[in-house]
Amino acid sequence: MSTGTGGGQWRVDFDAEVVFSNGGALQTQGFRLDIPGDDITDGALGELLVRHLGLLMVGSTRITRKELLQEPHKGSRNTAAAAAGRRTAELTGPATRAGWPTGPAGTGDAGDAAGTGGAGDAGGVVPELAALVDLPVVLVRLLGSAHPVADRLALAPFTLTGHAVLVQTGRAGGPYLTEDAVALLAEQGAALVATDSLEHTGPAAEALAAAGLPAVTGLTGLEALPATGVRLHAVPFPGRDTPSIRVYGVTDDQH
Template identity: 30%
Template sequence: MLRYRAEFDAEVTFTDGGDLSARRFQVDVPHPDVTEAEITERLIALLAPRPVDRARLSAVRVFGEPAVIPGPRRPPTRFVELSHVIRDGLTTYPGLPGPRISRYLSHAESRDRYAPGTEFSIDRITLVGNTGTYLDSPFHRYPDGTDLAGLPLDRLAELPAVVVRAAGGPRGVTAAALAEVDVAGRAVLLHTGGDRHWATKDYAVDAPYLTRDGAQDLVDRGAALVGIDAVNIDDITAQAHGERPAHSLLLAAGIPIVEHLTNLAALPPHGFRFTAVPPRIAGFGTFPVRAYATVPA
C-alpha cells in the first residue's frame, strides 16, 4: 500500500503582510494524478489561519512511498526492580558459601593486548546456584526434572502476575490466604515482608513460607510460577524435620520457584507482568536471576 506526497518549491505572499519561501516542501495528497491547483489548496489549508494572497509553486513532484500502518499502541509502562544485589562474600542462605568475585584479567593487565587507550576487564565469579535472588527449576528437586536449559521462556518472561499480601500475618501462607486470588496462568508473588531482614542473622529465623496446602492449591489451580520474598518457600525450622512440601509439589508440577525477591510492596495487587530469566545452563537446577515487574505507568 502506497501513500502519495507532493514535493515542491513555493513562494507565498500573505494578505496581512509578509511572505514565505519554501524549498522541497512536502504535503500528503490523495492520489498520483493530483493537480497543481489541488496541491496549492492543501498548502493554503496548512498555512491557515494566516490569509494567503498568492501562492506560486514550482518544481512540483508527486511520488508514492510505502505507507506505515501503526500497530496498536502499548500503554506506557515502568520497571520495578525485584532482585537483591549480589556482592562478594554475600550470605544468601545460611550454611552455603558466599560468592567470590575476582578478576581473570584486570583493566591494567589488558592494556598490553590492545591498542593504546583500549582496555577491558574480564571478571570471574565463583558461586553456588542459590545466591541472591534465584530461580529453581524442577531439576533442583528431581534428578529427572527439567533443568535451567530446558525451561521455556513463556514460563519465565512477561508473565501476567498477582501479589498475595501476607506481610504481618501468620508465618505460613495457606490455601485460605490464596482463595480470593486468581492464580491460573499467573506468576504468584508472595509478599511476606521477609526481605526486611535480608543479609542479617535474622533472615532465616522464623521466616515466612508457603504451607503444604497452599502449594497444593497453587498446583491445582494452575499457577505458572511462584515467588516469595523470604529465605525459602518452605518452612526451614527444626519443626519441619527437613521436609520441603512446597518445593516438592510445585517443582513436580513443573512450576518454577523464585526465592529471595524484594520490593514486592512497590507492586500493585494485579495488572502487571513478571520476568525472572536465568541463563540456559544444562545440568543445573538453580541460578540467580534479574527479576523485575513491568507495571502500567
C-alpha cells in the same frame, strides 16, 4: 486519625453499617480497604465498600469509626486509582534463586539455580522462556501477619491460572507457602511462584518442584509493586557454571 509506617500507599481500617433498600443491613467491624490517596471522606468510603463487595440495592451507608493507615496496598477489589505511565521495578537481590520443576513440566533431579551473586546446583529442568516472562501477577501481601505463610484460604480470592503468584512475607527467614497451597496452585494451573522469603528447600519447595511449578525465592523490592496490574519477567541466564536469573516487574500502561 492516621497511623503507620512505610511508603506512599494508604489503607483505611473502619467500622460501617450498610442498609439495603429492600430490607436488611450489613455491619462490618475492623474492615480494611486500600484507598487511592492519603485520605477519604465517609461518603466516598461507603461507596468504596459497596464497590469492593459488589453490593446491590444499597439504600445508605454509615461509617462509625475510621483510621487511616500508611501501609502497602493488599489488592482490594475495585479500589485502585489509575496510575500514569509504564513503570519497571527490579526485584532481583543478592540471594535470589530459582528452583526448577522436576514433575509434570519437566523431568530430572531436584535442584535449584542460584540467583545473582552466587553459583548453585543447576538440577531440574528450566522451563521455556515463554513460560517465565510477561506473566500476569497475583500479589499476596502478608505484611503484618503473625504467621505470614500463604495457605489455601489466602490464595482463594485470586485467579491463579496462568499467573505468577508473588507472596510477600516481609521477612527473610521462615516458610512462605503451605503444601495445601501448593496443591491449589497446581490444581488451578499457576505459572510460577515467587517470594521475598529465602526458604528454597523443605516440603513446600519439594511439592512445587514435583508439581512442575518454578519457584523463585529471595526477591527484593516487592513494596514498589502496586497491588494489581503487574506483569512479571523471570529471565534465566544460560550456563551451568554460573547459573543466574533476573526478575523484574512491569506495571501495565492502563493500570
